[in-house]
Amino acid sequence: MAQAWAVLAALLFLLINLVEGPAYNVVSVEIGHEAVLRCPYISEMSLLMVIWKKNCRACCLLAYRSDHNETRKSNCSERMMWKYSPDSDPALRIYPVNFGDEGNYTCEIVNSAGNFLLFSSLTAIVPPTVTLTFDKSKGAVCQASAGKPAADISWIPASNHSTEEEVHHPNGTVTRVSYTGWVNSTLSTVTCLVTHPATNQTLSLDLSYTSPELLCILIGGSASVAAVIGVTLCLIFKCRAFRFRKSAHQSALPLATKNFRSTPSCEKTDAVKPPVLLESIYQNYRPGMIQ
The missing domain is CATH 2.60.40.10 (Immunoglobulins)
Known part of the structure; x- marks a missing residue:
């Protein structure tokens, strides 16, 4: 029963x-x-x-x-x-x-x-905003900002020196940051994996473009190129200015010669002396001489 x-x-x-x-x-x-x-x-x-x-x-x-x-x-x-x-x-x-x-x-x-x-x-x-950057003191930095719940961050290749930080916001979202600690790494590329219920993202960073030596070379190279370009431009403008002044001088020279040669003719024209002739006539004139 x-x-x-x-x-x-x-x-x-x-x-x-x-x-x-x-x-x-x-x-x-x-x-x-x-x-x-x-x-x-x-x-x-x-x-x-x-x-x-x-x-x-x-x-x-x-x-x-x-x-x-x-x-x-x-x-x-x-x-x-x-x-x-x-x-x-x-x-x-x-x-x-x-x-x-x-x-x-x-x-x-x-x-x-x-x-x-x-x-x-x-x-x-809330899906987080994901960024991957490089810091000189902390190495590669992967940040999942303002996610709810907090996102999970992992690295490829895996790092035993990675550290994480969290910031809790008043609206319930969380920002999680992970540092690899590979400052002087010989790796060429590092990949950050972000896992979240709303999204999964994978970002890669080429470490060969983030080394201090390369940055110095790039900065120095940029400065050298800028200096060469500046000098070249100065020479070009200087040459053009010189040619312009020379051309202006040559074009102005015949005009000055012509004016100079025309001056005597003008003076001769103005030097016709009818008043002098009249004066001599009046000076030699005697009323008694006219019959």
């Missing part, structure tokens, strides 16, 4: 699980995207009522009653609504998701078979 009751209890427990489904659901959604929370709805049974609520004081409550064909909404954002018609699929839709939407939600279904509950946990995730 005891064995029969045990078998009956096991069958009943199995039947309840098959009908109700899982009692807890975990949902992770990227910030700005859509979140859909499901209810343990059983389509074969007539729906009497469905209630969505967030488990906190004065939080959102969304309800539908089929016998009155009535929908109620209390303390809910406009971003929270039914995904479909509640009498066909009473899933809750939140779009776009922000940090304030995180928390635990409860969906309660009432039908002819009884009451069914499903608990959901919503977590907002």
Whole structure:
């Protein structure tokens, strides 16, 4: 008899699980995207009522009653609504998701078979901004900024000298920084692997362009090239200025000679002396000589 009751209890427990489904659901959604929370709805049974609520004081409550064909909404954002018609699929839709939407939600279904509950946990995730740089004192630096949750950072090839730092921001995001410690490494390339629920990224850095010797050579070479270009430009402009002055001098020389030669002719023209002749005439004139 005891064995029969045990078998009956096991069958009943199995039947309840098959009908109700899982009692807890975990949902992770990227910030700005859509979140859909499901209810343990059983389509074969007539729906009497469905209630969505967030488990906190004065939080959102969304309800539908089929016998009155009535929908109620209390303390809910406009971003929270039914995904479909509640009498066909009473899933809750939140779009776009922000940090304030995180928390635990409860969906309660009432039908002819009884009451069914499903608990959901919503977590907002944020993909980090990933950068890979080189520092003279710390070596290669891989940084995953403002991610939620914190990103995991690994290196290729693996380094036993890598260190990590974390900065926690007020909005719940985390910045994680990893240093390889390969300052004087002979490696030509290092790769940073960033793993996160929202994104996976791989960045590579060519260490041959980050050595201090090469930087000095590049800087010196740049300065030498700039000096040569500067001297060349000065010589070009100087030569052009010299040619311009020479050309101007040669073009101005005939004009000055012409003016110089024309000066005597002008003086001769102006040197015609009719007044002198008249004066001599008047000087030699004697009234008595005219009869």
